[in-house]
Amino acid sequence: MKKKLVVLSGAGMSAESGIATFRDANGLWEGHDIMEVASPEGFANNPELVLDFYNKRRAQLKEVQPNLGHTNLKKLEDLYNVTIVTQNVDDLHERAGSSNIIHLHGELRKVRSTLNESLIYNWEEDVNIGDFCELKSQLRPHIVWFGEDVPMIEKAILEVEQADILVIIGTSMQVYPAAGLVNYAPINTPIYFIDPNPAVNKSDFNNLTIIKSGASEGTTTLANLLSRA
Template sequence: MQKNVMILSGAGLSAASGLKTFRDSGGLWEEYDVMEVCSTQGFKKNPLKVLDFYDERRAQLSSVKPNKAHEIIASIKEKYPNNVHILTQNVDDLLERAGCKDVVHLHGFLPELRCNKCGFVFNIGYESYKDKICLKCSSNDVRHNIVMFGEQAPEYTRLYNLLEIIDLLVVIGTSGEVLPIDIFAINSPKSILNNLDDPNNIAKHFTKAYIQPAISALPKIKCDIDEFMES
């Protein structure tokens, strides 16, 4: 029987690479009003502030590297290419740079811009949005390809469809503030959680939990997945 595994990651996966998260002490929420830079209202009020914010995030992304946790996830995907589904709330490209294939970015992808005129999405790497034009229609009305508060996340459809067929859910480095990972775990046959801490007592809903950094948990999770696939 074919077994399906979902690995769903959040900001905790990339933290060891040096990317600032919103919720950590000293994180982006202490530097920015999240609704000013990550919402449709904020973008409508001051689009340049939002676009410049994501320019800064791209510049920061160019200066960091994938960590061991990204590399282990990439190796799991390589070993089980048709059975392991990689979804992330992160907008960085560190999984891809670690060699991971077919990553689904639930909230968009930082190296990309989207044309407001024709909807075309194109990659600019770590460059600024300034002076960029759409590669399809040549419009200069372009924006970040990130899902903001107040917008629908198209990839959520894929997430919920996959949740219907998976046999093992693995959640790495996400607090559950955006996605109801506790409900996902309750409805999954087996589940594994890895978070640095558990202030909301989410771990009790999972079959197994590793409350530790992703870098130290991923070797154990890889063994868990191997054991699950071979059982």
């Protein structure tokens, strides 16, 4: 029976594919105040701006490809039962071929009803004012905004609780509740932290290995370490 390997991935996972990290040092996201484009209040105040913002993010997905980091994680499925818990809203893990992916913060290529959040639709093109669900309610991005519940967090917790190995890639572990997931790993579970500027120290967790690299180089190093474990 394969050991269970759980990956927690963040914006740094997709940076090498050309997708900008979530927000820059001054708190802006692609030039916008984060609350303008990532909160229910922002959507209520200016739905056209919010829809346009995510339309551009969705269109960008057609111009980028999975990087070596994504494909390295897919290859680990040959040896491990791999679950990826990602904060990313892109579909690069899927396109790399990974089998088991939990999107904590939603998915760019999906939309949902503003009236019934369980009505979720695959969506490839722009979303415009007047695009309605079957209940005749406006569609919105299927994205978890600030102030909203994270419906997949319980499923993610269950996965981390069963981890034999935990891998963290490209996330500062500062955004909650995602940042708290590491605390659900069984005691002494080997933890590998991959980031070019890791915001952790070896003393922060038991059995921690820090790999100071980007996603592609870091997952290559990870694969080599696991092959010797």
